[in-house]
Amino acid sequence: MNENAYTRRDFLKAVGVGTAGAAIGLGAFGGARWARADPIYKGSSILAKAAPIDRGGPVVISGGKVIQPRREIRVMRETDVLVVGGGTAGVIAAISAARTGLDVTLVERYGCFGGLWTGGLVLIVLSTHARVDGKLTKCVRGIGDEMLERHLKIPGGIINQGPGKSNPTSDPEATKYIMADMVRAAGVHVVLHSWVTNAIVDGGNIRGVIFESKSGCLAIKAKVVIDASGDGDVFGAAGADNVRHVHRIGLVHRLGGVNTVDRDKARKAGVKLPRFGAATPIPGVTWVNMQGPTADCLDVEALSKIEMDDRAAIWKRIAEIREIPGCEKVFVLDTASQLGIRTSRTLVGTHEVNIKEVKARKTFSDVVAVGGSYSLTGGAPCLIPYGALVPVKIDNLLAAGRCVAADNLMLNYTRLIAPCMVTGHAAGAAAAVAVADKTTPRDVNVAKVQALLKKQGAYLG
Numbered sequence: 001m002n003e004n005a006y007t008r009r010d011f012l013k014a015v016g017v018g019t020a021g022a023a024i025g026l027g028a029f030g031g032a033r034w035a036r037a038d039p040i041y042k043g044s045s046i047l048a049k050a051a052p053i054d055r056g057g058p059v060v061i062s063g064g065k066v067i068q069p070r071r072e073i074r075v076m077r078e079t080d081v082l083v084v085g086g087g088t089a090g091v092i093a094a095i096s097a098a099r100t101g102l103d104v105t106l107v108e109r110y111g112c113f114g115g116l117w118t119g120g121l122v123l124i125v126l127s128t129h130a131r132v133d134g135k136l137t138k139c140v141r142g143i144g145d146e147m148l149e150r151h152l153k154i155p156g157g158i159i160n161q162g163p164g165k166s167n168p169t170s171d172p173e174a175t176k177y178i179m180a181d182m183v184r185a186a187g188v189h190v191v192l193h194s195w196v197t198n199a200i201v202d203g204g205n206i207r208g209v210i211f212e213s214k215s216g217c218l219a220i221k222a223k224v225v226i227d228a229s230g231d232g233d234v235f236g237a238a239g240a241d242n243v244r245h246v247h248r249i250g251l252v253h254r255l256g257g258v259n260t261v262d263r264d265k266a267r268k269a270g271v272k273l274p275r276f277g278a279a280t281p282i283p284g285v286t287w288v289n290m291q292g293p294t295a296d297c298l299d300v301e302a303l304s305k306i307e308m309d310d311r312a313a314i315w316k317r318i319a320e321i322r323e324i325p326g327c328e329k330v331f332v333l334d335t336a337s338q339l340g341i342r343t344s345r346t347l348v349g350t351h352e353v354n355i356k357e358v359k360a361r362k363t364f365s366d367v368v369a370v371g372g373s374y375s376l377t378g379g380a381p382c383l384i385p386y387g388a389l390v391p392v393k394i395d396n397l398l399a400a401g402r403c404v405a406a407d408n409l410m411l412n413y414t415r416l417i418a419p420c421m422v423t424g425h426a427a428g429a430a431a432a433v434a435v436a437d438k439t440t441p442r443d444v445n446v447a448k449v450q451a452l453l454k455k456q457g458a459y460l461g
């Protein structure tokens, strides 16, 4: 059997059910009932006292314009630290703050965590390590590394992770599961299926957000808000200065059956094999990083067109691949549920990660995150100062992940998954210290933030 082969017994062990759970059988696994098809239900249950869903009354047409009436929005909860966006940065930020014992709420528009890393099927975690004094040195430590290491316990969970290895490729389902487990263990209050649509701002201070959900439009009030939405939706709505970008947008996907390719047959037919993409932890499955056209990632019409065009292009390409002798059994395993948005808004921060300082290998007394190397960093680690997370205006707000302040070149570094891990960690720790010290992220004692980060295992150079 292939060493990566993944049996059901392995899975049950990995998720902690063990062989006793296996003996119970599929019908009762994990408290859920499993069946091949839905049984015939004898009728639905009626919610006798269903809570009314407040939509603020109907939207009206007045003078030919569509008008939403003024309304009061129900406050769902009040929290110490509110993290918007459950991608790489947001999940790590929430865990960091929650591990200090604060009340932390994490709001995510989809039903799982990981953002582009999982839902976007971007599986290779770049810039985890750098050469320091000639030695391969792990830069992503602390919560990000804990997350990556946990994949090793799941057969088929990750490749290229462990001593002497860097830039691992993970399995998206394993990552979703690990993130959810770590978020729950840290005691984070999770609000899924909720799309943040606006910021609550009072006198230049953000006080929370409002979001749309199946339960209607709701508000969450917070002492500190972290914008980890990737697109800067919160700081954009709050009125913080930001830069809008266009970038390439593609629909990442996975191919299956690549291990069935008959190379001899292709060689005898005199055809060159196409590129099938990069290896994943699942044998015979590759992921294809689609570049796509350049567009405004905040333009819903452009996103809709690209999604439709890319899907057509993927199926055209797979049809061509299957015509190649030896490639008849290659298939599209899946396409990303999240379109591949590389960048949209970045924060105008009190400091901008910029290529000049990176090339000069400048050090900062307020360094809060260190990412591994990338072509842009000339092989060295990249030091990220606290100011890259702090808006020039609007208080009680921090940015994390791909929307932190960076110039046009360096945003292609700060948006990589490993750098998003470390800026997420930094934002969570800074928010926690600010709340504990009853101050704002702008006035926080950065030495205390650095001390907390180190206590939580982070590497600061």
Ligand SMILES: Cc1cc2nc3c(=O)[nH]c(=O)nc-3n(C[C@H](O)[C@H](O)[C@H](O)COP(=O)(O)OP(=O)(O)OC[C@H]3O[C@@H](n4cnc5c(N)ncnc54)[C@H](O)[C@@H]3O)c2cc1C
Pocket (backbone or CB within 6 Å): 084, 085, 086, 087, 088, 089, 090, 107, 108, 109, 110, 113, 114, 115, 116, 117, 120, 122, 123, 124, 125, 126, 127, 194, 195, 196, 197, 228, 229, 230, 231, 233, 250, 252, 289, 290, 339, 340, 341, 342, 400, 401, 402, 403, 415, 416, 417, 418, 420
């Ligand atoms: C095609 C492509 C290829 C890439 N290749 C690589 C690569 O090879 N290696 C690498 O390291 N990086 C790569 N990247 C970059 C990397 O994947 C992302 O930049 C990184 O994962 C971003 O993490 P994040 O947490 O900052 O944001 P995201 O992953 O975007 O997470 C943001 C989260 O916020 C949620 N959200 C957004 N708006 C709202 C809202 N209004 N309300 C509530 N929730 C919201 C989203 O659903 C998401 O879960 C690639 C990116 C793309 C698009």
